[in-house]
Amino acid sequence: MAMSLRRARSRLWAGVPEPRDDVTLDVVAMRRRHVRHVVAIEERIFPRPWSSALYLSEISSPATRVYVVGLVDGAVVGYAGAMLVAGEGHVTTVGVAPEWHRRGVGMRLLYRLVTELRERGCHALTLEVRMSNRGAQQLYALFGFVPVGVRKDYYPEVNEDGLVMWAYDVDSDAYAARLEGLAARIGAIAKRDVRP
Ligand SMILES: CC(C)(COP(=O)(O)OP(=O)(O)OC[C@H]1O[C@@H](n2cnc3c(N)ncnc32)[C@H](O)[C@@H]1OP(=O)(O)O)[C@@H](O)C(=O)NCCC(=O)NCCS
Numbered sequence: 001m002a003m004s005l006r007r008a009r010s011r012l013w014a015g016v017p018e019p020r021d022d023v024t025l026d027v028v029a030m031r032r033r034h035v036r037h038v039v040a041i042e043e044r045i046f047p048r049p050w051s052s053a054l055y056l057s058e059i060s061s062p063a064t065r066v067y068v069v070g071l072v073d074g075a076v077v078g079y080a081g082a083m084l085v086a087g088e089g090h091v092t093t094v095g096v097a098p099e100w101h102r103r104g105v106g107m108r109l110l111y112r113l114v115t116e117l118r119e120r121g122c123h124a125l126t127l128e129v130r131m132s133n134r135g136a137q138q139l140y141a142l143f144g145f146v147p148v149g150v151r152k153d154y155y156p157e158v159n160e161d162g163l164v165m166w167a168y169d170v171d172s173d174a175y176a177a178r179l180e181g182l183a184a185r186i187g188a189i190a191k192r193d194v195r196p
Contacts (some may be wrong), residue, residue, distance in 0.1 A: 015075050016041065016097040023072050025105060025114045030079060032060050037070065041097045050093070058083075058092070065099035066116050070096075070105050080109040081118055089117035089170075091127035094136070104186055106109035106139050111182055114143055114170065123171045128162035130155055140165055144178055164172040165170075
């Protein structure tokens, strides 16, 4: 199927609401019922989208995984996930439906993810991001991620290297102060987050 048609169908299936200003974003743990909507967004934003089976496998390991979705009127508009390994949180995915970009959704999802990783004992966080994905890199920089290295050909599907970023000492008071600053920037959203 042509990519554009597949993406258009994904959008319909995802049931992503039109963006508007007077909305509340609820951030909740990703459940099985969210997965097909997550994948429909995933297929629109990533050249090599993860499958439903992969997401279902990820969320079936809650001891070592944290996955959240952002909901508007109950519909998924974004998602984020991470894996915990020996006190480190490896962010595996962050995605927002294109029509909801630059409305603070990615920041809110990452805030929740990072908060939960800290609560679960992480002292450092890492991720890979395409070298050319400056927008995502800027978002990660807000959370204290700094470029540390390059993984050659990490994204063969787009023929790109991966930039490795780390946020260190996320269990420190200084990092807590950084998060407080971000919470102030995103206003009341941190209080609105709904715990699973
Ligand atoms: C990267 C992504 C998750 C950002 O989500 P978002 O909801 O649009 O991000 P936010 O609105 O929360 O952005 C918060 C801040 O991050 C930075 N930022 C986010 N996207 C940016 C962009 N495209 N260009 C420059 N800065 C950007 C800005 O500082 C922004 O604050 P501002 O809007 O007040 O300037 C989203 O663009 C996306 O899903 N992209 C496709 C998938 C992807 O690349 N995921 C990351 C893979 S590692």
